[in-house]
Amino acid sequence: MIIIGEKINGTIPSVKKAIAEKDEEFIRNLAVKQVEAGADYIDVCAGTAPEVEADTLKWLMDIVQGAVDKPLCIDSPNPRIIEQVFKYAQKPGIINSVSEEGDKCEVIYPMIKGTEWQVIALTCDSKGIPSDVQTRVEITKIMVEKAKKYDITPERIHIDPLVMALSADNRSLLNFIDTLKTVKAIYPTIKVTSGLSNISFGMPLRKIVNQHFLTIAVYAGMDSAILDPCNRDILTTLLATEALLGRDRYCRNFSNAYRKNKIGPDRSMEQ
Numbered sequence: 361m362i363i364i365g366e367k368i369n370g371t372i373p374s375v376k377k378a379i380a381e382k383d384e385e386f387i388r389n390l391a392v393k394q395v396e397a398g399a400d401y402i403d404v405c406a407g408t409a410p411e412v413e414a415d416t417l418k419w420l421m422d423i424v425q426g427a428v429d430k431p432l433c434i435d436s437p438n439p440r441i442i443e444q445v446f447k448y449a450q451k452p453g454i455i456n457s458v459s460e461e462g463d464k465c466e467v468i469y470p471m472i473k474g475t476e477w478q479v480i481a482l483t484c485d486s487k488g489i490p491s492d493v494q495t496r497v498e499i500t501k502i503m504v505e506k507a508k509k510y511d512i513t514p515e516r517i518h519i520d521p522l523v524m525a526l527s528a529d530n531r532s533l534l535n536f537i538d539t540l541k542t543v544k545a546i547y548p549t550i551k552v553t554s555g556l557s558n559i560s561f562g563m564p565l566r567k568i569v570n571q572h573f574l575t576i577a578v579y580a581g582m583d584s585a586i587l588d589p590c591n592r593d594i595l596t597t598l599l600a601t602e603a604l605l606g607r608d609r610y611c612r613n614f615s616n617a618y619r620k621n622k623i624g625p626d627r628s629m630e631q
């Protein structure tokens with residue numbers, strides 16, 4: 361399971377404050393803590409006004425790359441912002457994201473042609489997020505076919521079926537799973553990803569709902585997730601699920617994480 365650490369995002373109030381105050385130490389600590397918790401990639405999202413987004417994103421990238429050795433997941437809804445900061449990445453990572461909205465594929469795909477960069481592809485277009493599985497699958501096909509023109513193979517693509525709020529759509533999880541399985545049947549090497557928080561929007565006990573979504577999605581074949589690796593409950597759920605699915609030889613990862621006090625009740629608080 362590929363963990364994309366989500367905590368360096370300017371839409372989060374504490375990060376927004378750190379960006380406004382140019383608090384490099386705060387950003388550096390967030391990067392280090394996520395890597396220590398097991399993040400494979402560090403998502404960096406400015407979440408600022410468009411006129412300062414590129415400068416802010418570069419500032420975040422420089423701090424993170426100076427603090428940790430993990431690759432970046434460069435995150436912006438504007439592909440031209442990503443285009444501006446792309447050259448400052450020190451190693452191949454993930455672009456977050458493309459979709460069939462506007463010309464996002466046409467901007468991003470040529471940029472990562474001939475590289476080892478991966479890309480998150482959202483199953484939406486200029487009409488918005490489709491409610492049915494088949495339209496999401498058709499959008500996936502379009503994006504994958506476009507990628508082929510730039511020698512971007514399916515294994516470099518993380519499809520995000522865009523799980524909806526369960527409180528508004530009772531089939532949200534089921535549609536996510538149906539999309540995942542259908543896409544993987546067509547493209548066996550493609551990756552499927554998701555954020556965790558959307559599904560629980562408008563519900564009580566959101567963390568519990570998110571944890572159970574993670575378990576079911578991993579069992580169904582989700583390959584990566586954009587999540588908070590510093591959340592002990594989420595990390596415990598993920599490692600327990602992987603152990604139960606036979607992906608953790610002799611449960612070593614689970615046991616080591618417990619031994620290092622990364623999962624379960626925080627034993628340092630007992631002292």
